[in-house]
Each structure stands twice: as C-alpha cells, then as structure tokens.
Amino acid sequence: MDPLTDAVKATGADAYVMYASSRDADMRYLTHFITSDPFVFFKKPGKSGVIIVSQMEIGRASREATAAVMTRTQAGLPDILKTETDPYRATAKMIAGQVGKKILVPQDFPIALANSLSEYCTIQVDKGTVRSMRAMKSKDEIIAMKNVQKATEKAMGLAISLIKKSTVKKGTLHVDKKPLTSEYIKFSMHRLLLQHGCAAVDTIVSCGKETAIPHMTGTGPLESGEPIVIDLFPVDEKTGYYADMTRTIVKGEPSPEITDMFTTLHEAKQLGISKVKAGVSGADIHQAVVDFFKDHGYESNTRGFMHNLGHGVGLQVHELPTVGPAGKELVSGNVITIEPGLYYPGIGGVRLEDMGVVTKTKFENFTVFPEELRYE
16 A cells, blocks of 8 residues: 555656655655755655755665665756756756656645746645655554653653642742742753653643633743643654643642533543544544533633644644544544643633544553642
C-alpha cells in the first residue's frame, strides 16, 4: 500500500515534489532526515523517494534518510547556475530535470518556487495525502510517543509537587520564601524535560480568572483557592514526536463552581474515552460530550465547552484526526487526545487531557497520571 503513489497516479502526475526543511512534519515523516535548511524530496509512482541535498550533507543524509540521496551537483545545479542566477529559477530547473513535466505538490509548497516551476512543469496541488498517512501511527511511532509521554508526566509531577509543598501568604503561593510564579513552574518543567531529551514551548500554567481563556499561557504569582491549569506538550528532540496532557489543580479550597465544573469534567472525559474505538467518528464522540454537558447545565458555545474534544498528535502537537464537529471516522493507529474543558469568565476554567491510541475496541490510554483537583 503506497498512498503517495496512488495520489500521484490519480492526478496523472509524474512525481510528488516537496521543498522544505525537516521542521516541516511531512518532510520529516517522508525522509527521516533532520536539517534546518530546505531541501528537495520527490517520489515517482512505484519508486522510492529521493532527496536532493548539498554536498556537505551527503554523508549524514546517506546514514539517516529513508529516501535515496542525490547531491545538487549530481542533479545538475552547478551547471544550471552558470546561466541562471536567480536561486528559485535555478532550483526549479534542477527539479524539473529530475521529475518530468507534471508534478503534484503539497498545499504549503513555496509560492516563489511554484511560480518558477510553472515555466517547466504543470503543477497540481495535493489534498493532504501525507498528513493523512501520518495520522495512522506505526508501532515504532507509538513507542516513541509513549516515551515522551513518560517524560511529560515527570514534568507534570514536578509542577504539582512545587504547588503542593508551597505555603500560602496573603493568598499567594510561596516556595523558599518567594512567590511561586507561572514562569518558575514552566522553567522547572522545561529544565527537567531537557534532561530527558525533550523540549517544550508555549507551555500553559494559568491561574485564577485567566484560566477562563483556554490558551492563556499564564504569568505572575499563583494564588490559593484558584484553579491552576497546566497544559504541557513537549517534543522529543531525537524522534520529533510530541505528547500532550493537561491537569487542573487548586492549592487549598476551590470555589463550589470550580468543584462542580471539575467533577462534571472528569465524568465527561471518561465518557469521551469510553466512546473511542475504530469506526466511530470524531464528530459523534464530540457530540456525546456536548450532550452530556448540556444535561448537566453547561453550555457548548462561546462559554462553557468551547473547543474540540480532541485532536491527533504525532510529529505535530495538533494534527489529524479531528475529534470535533468536523471529525471523520477514527481508525486503528490514530493517536489522539481527549480534552474536555469548561470556561466561565469571572469564575475560571478547568481542563483535563489524556493522550492514547485508537484500537479496534477501545482507547488505549498512554496517560497514567492522577487527576485530583484539590491539594493542601
């Protein structure tokens, strides 16, 4: 089975062509070659993919890449540059010399290069074949994601331990006689993650009223009696795979509203998880949770539950499949989150998030971290 070959054949193209660095998740998936500089990948129907790299990268690419490797010299670029000084036109001519007259490109293909290629080739735009391929994880991918999830849980445990051991002075949490801040919690988690070969950015540690804004990253001292939402989604720097988890906690006595929201949220997450299996649509799972919240007096619009129930995770923290109104049928091997949340201005927000793999019969949860609300 080769979906990329099928996509090329279906359009009558001669090859599929990409031009990106390995920071592009599709490029990393197709090549396993890691570099911050853009390079060419092409695949002709029924044949292995090929990458075109600089001479200085040939040794490393030959060791790392799952595609065949060609240098720019072998692809004729130095000779092209003798008469063509514009880099995009020269690269376009080099690509055209390798792939034929009709090519299929991804939706985010560089427009300047596409304009130059159009002088040599007819271009058609693919509708996300590689993104769809990435949505179904192999055993090795699942192992990689379980490993980064373990590091994620260690970091989450550190954050909660800092909050748990804090003391309260005038409503503010303190550790070592200093206010415990969102920034310090993030720093502590990020440092631990680096020790485990992982990195994290845009981590959320929000507190109090700011938790009513789902992706508010949070800043300043943490407060007692207020919800603290910790949402952590690090990447393993070696494999490129992400994990994603969220917990909501309170140091001290939470308000009755937050307590009720959290109890309902916990039940909603368990409901969502219970609905997951191959053949069920992400839209139906999402709607089941919407209906559950409605039955318990919570809205699902601009307040209350205001985002998708979940999403795919892999080489990007948000990828296919969708567990929301637009969600299609799930298949075995999808790795997804289930993350209901409730958000009310003036009260605060709560969110819980687990990550796991879809199987024929259930959601195999990678997340084994507790979800207690109150810590003394």
